[in-house]
Amino acid sequence: NKLKFRFVLFDIWFSSKENMCHIKVTHEKDFICALKANRLVALSEEDYQNDRFISIEDLSWQEENMFTVWLKDVPFPVLIVRQVFVNKDGSTGILYLACSDTTVTRELILATYQNRWPIEVFHKSLKQNAALGKAPVRRVTTQNNHVFAALYAFFKLECLKMKRHLNHFALRAHLYLKATRVAFDELQALKAA
Secondary structure, eight states: OOOOOSEEEEOGGGOOHHHHHIIIIISOOEEEEEEOTTOEEESSHHHHHTTOOEEGGGSOOOSSOEEEEEETTOSSEEEEEEEEEEOTTSOEEEEEEEESOTTSOHHHHHHHHHTTHHHHHHHHHHHHTSOTTOOOOOSHHHHHHHHHHHHHHHHHHHHHHHHHTOOHHHHHHHHHHHHHHHHHHHHHHHHHO
């Protein structure tokens, strides 16, 4: 394909050794992905060849350090960084990221990985709020129409989001509440008649 990109970004669900090798070895591209804390790494190529591994969380992490390591069963080195953040509820979260390009900075890895979040929001909203996957259609024309309608609905939600300063899920809840009230009022009018 002729798309130009520097990194393939993916989360923990897709951070298998097969995916990493497929991207780096087969396609000769670099990736940034999240890793689980118990993922095993070797600190040197010699440790890798002698099967001496430790988990990522057991590395001697400091505030902003990075490690060049060999993930178990992954035949090339990766750069690993850790990001510590505070959640809205006050709890602390830790995110471990691996990058197959060992020449980049920590800041570039963190900033690049953050670029995938709006795409996650887009996919989630397209599926849950615009009902992309809920079309009982079989013909190509009707499938195309449904995809177009879902994308158009997402576009309309984006316009409302900017106008009302609410996210898609809050807008959806507001619309459902309004529709329920109108339906209830109509039901009351029918009962009274």
